[in-house]
Amino acid sequence: MLTLNINGADHQVDVPDDMPLLWVLRDVLGMTGTKYGCGIAQCGACTVHLDGTAVRACVLPVSNIAQGQKIVTIEAVGKSDLGKKVQDAWLEHEVVQCGYCQSGQIMSAVALLTQHPDAGDAEIDAGMSGNVCRCCTYTRIRGAIKSVSQA
Amino acid sequence: MTKNVSAHAVSLSRRKLLQASGIAAGGLLLATALPFSRRSYAEQYVNKGPEDAPLDTPTALGAFLRIGHDGQVTLISPKIEMGQGVQTGFAMMVAEELNVTLDQVRVQEAPPDEKLYGDKLLGFQATGGSSSTRSNWQPLREAAAAARLMLIQAAANQWGVSPEECRAENGKVIGPGNRELVYGALVDAAAKLPVPENVPLKKPEDYKVIGQPLRRLDTPGKVNGSAKFTIDLQLPGMKIATVNACPVVGGTLVSVDDSRARAVPGVRDVVKLDNAVAVIGDHMWAALKGLKALEIQWDMGPNAGIDSAQIERALHAAFDREGAIAAEAGDINKAIAGASSKIEAEYEMPFLAHATLEPMTCVAQVREDACELWVGTQVPVMAQQAAAKAAGLPPEKVIVNNQLIGGGFGRRLEADFIAQAAAIAKHVDYPIKLVWTREEDTAHDLYRPHYIDRFSAGLDANGMPVGWSHTIVGASVMARFAPAAVPPNGLDADAVEVSNKPIYKLPNLKVRYVPEAPKAILNSWWRGVGPLHGAYVMESFIDELAYAAKQDPVDYRMKLLGDHPRAQAVLKLAAEKANWSQKLPTGHGRGVAVQEVFGSYLATVVEMQVDAQNGIHITRLICVADCGEVTNPTSVHSQLEGGTMFGLSAALYNEITIKDGHVEQSNFHDYRQLRMSDAPPVETHIIPSHEVPGGIGEAGTAMIAPALVNALYAATGKRIRRLPVARAGYHVA
The missing domain is CATH 3.10.20.30 (Beta-grasp domain)
Known part of the structure; x- marks a missing residue:
């Protein structure tokens, strides 16, 4: 047990x-x-x-x-301020398509932003490239993360 | 309202009319004995008695729309949501004509019913071919508008006023003296009224919902983990199954020693099928460990010795066959013989897997009297038929509860995994959730065909084409999927799409198609379908002609597009947005593609730099679309962005290969996909239009490969004629 x-x-x-x-x-x-x-x-x-x-x-x-x-x-994850911000940014930027990968994308994004609160393109590339999105929502994921990191 | 519907409406009995109108939810939700879940429209639909048939005719109104006593509007969506935003688009059409807000509309999946939900463009009930908005734009709005008129009439009757004195607004009918009745209070009376014969639709200038960038209805649950895909469903008593099918198509199971598998804690059953073995466990981990512990003897069958080289030789050999003529105009031989110059080229596209992130998954329960499926499928009727056959039941005894799809891309137009789930479930007395491993999903897909295209063209003294000869060789998907749709000469309309009706002015033309079904690999629909192939080869070859003519690729195309002003308009805007006429430094280049695909006009421009190590840096990617009237611009932009990158991923990296009869790739490490670090920004532009809607879900996907290889040529002088470009040593830097 x-x-x-x-x-x-x-x-x-x-x-x-x-x-x-x-x-x-x-x-x-x-x-x-x-x-x-x-x-x-x-x-x-x-x-x-x-x-x-x-x-x-x-x-x-x-x-x-x-x-x-x-x-x-x-x-x-939405119980933390940052987690909620990221989920809201995902909705605001209309990131989601099929949605299957987005749980993982959001978890990676929150971890990235915890470590790099002001993450830019290089940090986003490094922190998010382990997550595949077959609908290829990458442009909007990047936008949503930046809306939090560069707010 | 169409003639058929109104003609039918007058002949309906009152009871039938009530049901056909679909206005009173109580008239449809009939309490009959249900075998299983009692929870969805689907099983109630299946269990209807003949007297209580909710709908037995194709009346768009009743099939698509119900309003309950609580005012809840339910849209029965004939199309499944797999990320394309279609259900929100449909809800917007309904909200617009019914004068309700988007949040008042709830969406339910349509059950399998070819008569009601068959797609008029595709000819069967399916979500695919970028047809959803095109096929439903008119009937859905008409259904909602008819319902609005009936609700107004019901209120007018109650008040003793004329309907002209009343209007519908925000879920209410408002009459003289500002009196109001909510829709829910009117549905019983409205349901007794005849369906109006003439249903005027709103004009674009009066739209309040259509054309607005509204948020999707399905997204909140997809950012907090609460949305349920098939793989997330849990039924009482359900167990998890996973499977190994024979690695080679056509092979069969000889024997299996399952003693070690059955000893794995949590393994409940091992089920043998003709060509596969499934292990069922309390959880996926037990099933996976059990699967690994199986000792299986396969008879690999007649395809065991096939490899990619043999398949390619067979495709090349097929050029010697006559095949079918897809298009012919003028005298091609004379035109090319008399031309100032002649150009030839051969292009090749590989087999592609779909690699949906949610692997093939189906929940199935089979009993003596019925089978119930919970599965995300693009083809509910085919799913029903496939499960019925596997379970040994008549199709009407199969309930299909369609689910959110975690990536379709055409893969879920096939019902192979659904039949397999039903076949496994038949052996046990509990529901199973069949979950394919990524390895199973990659190696047992039905793949986009490998095409080879040969062109020869004659150019006049000005470099303009006077003769155009094009031969296509590849598997006919249609011949396997729907043989009846293919004429005796084998001409597959999908295989020759775009190619058989070039948008360019080509006075002497011959287009030939030779079907050649490869051994050891099954072929199917893949996002972009015919236009993905057609646009790649045509836009590659026209680009070669432009360079041969020493003309600018945009100018050259523009000259040949005189019959297509909408194509010229997207091309012009794409060139402007890309600063096309601005010179780039050495090692940089721009490539363009323009086409009419899925009833929409698109132009895509790629700008890149290629470094000394063959690293590609895509600096800009611009996509311009004229897709007619737009329901939700956010969804159109999203589909263009994602669809373009989906095609880019394949054009850069992907190729399925065969060795010893089996697929060599297995998972994302050897079938890699575009990731954040190599995803370029995609700029999308929509040309405002009131033309009828065109398809958009696959349009961007179809355009990117030619724009990519054309840009590579512009940057390097090297012409890539075989995809993926990684074959030629390029990578994303």
């Missing part, structure tokens, strides 16, 4: 040690905002925060998460 602190609450889960966090979130806890896209940390759809840092949940075995480490997912 493992205890995971997710979005501020402790969850007891009885899962195999090697089970990636992604499937614990989605198939055990029913938190489906975090998406599966590739399973090998190539697309970023599964991005969540572990102690504030963006991580790919599809390759993170739950046993590698230390007791007390805080996991934040798309379902709760």
